[in-house]
Amino acid sequence: MKCVVELSEAEKITLQQLSINHKHRDIRTRAAGLLMLGRKIKPKAIAEQLGVSGQSVYNWSHAWRDSGVCGLTGGHCGGRPPALSDAMIATALEVARAEPLTLAQIAQRVQAIHAEPLPCRIETLGEALKREGFSFKRNRYALKKSATKRNSS
Template sequence: MKNELASPMKCTIELNDVEKRTLEELALRHPYEDFRVRGQGLLLLGAGQRVHEIATQLDVSKKTVYNWTNAWREKGLCGLLNGHKGGRPHSLCEDMVATAVAAARAQSMTLKQIAQCIEAANGMPLPCRLETLAGELKRAGFSYKRGRYSLKKNATNRSLP
């Protein structure tokens, strides 16, 4: 048997103009940083850079660049857009959000009253601030404003010299 050194497999992709433009848009405008990095990596790979150089430049492992390449070859853009795992998990579970939405739909309530409904339904204190609850309700299609006293100005007050 002949003892051969296995040379590393060359990892390259060829991109047409439409694919390049799509990856450029992904790299510039996607809201998640990890997707922007994936787009940059494939653009660099398409430009002929080596996997090691790309991994060093983008601060990822070589295996990650190979994974992006395989995902691109198998599923195209959809392969790159799968798997965003970043970000902090929501403070409120789905049950708590459903309870809050139901309470908000039942009658007009303040955020504090909605929070009390959630606490009563779950038997535990609200795991977040009221602002977080307001954000979750906003995602569900509700909006709340803090009640304020307004100063009513009449015409005589505005026309003082």
């Protein structure tokens, strides 16, 4: 079966934007592959250039023909599962809201409440808290320059 895709001007623009700006690499690759199919490049050449199997290119064209952009973006199931459970993140949020603590103290309290060690690095917990709107400041161990100038004068 021939693998040919006819694209309108609006579809070309949409696929170009997807191939450049989408957050998932696999969807960017699919959009670039469909643009190449629209330029009448052979599927095997597209597969070699994009580093995918030839069957993938055929699957993309069928998905595009059946469902358009939704078919193209619907297949993304990639990514690593989250290291922290929702319960651990919720506990960390409660602890962080209760009183001002360092990230290490928050991690210790979460471990104590759940009676198990964190399944990830402490930085991952910090990123999860940042996504929820918390910010962390580094403790200062040195005096500010303006304070030392006033005292020495």
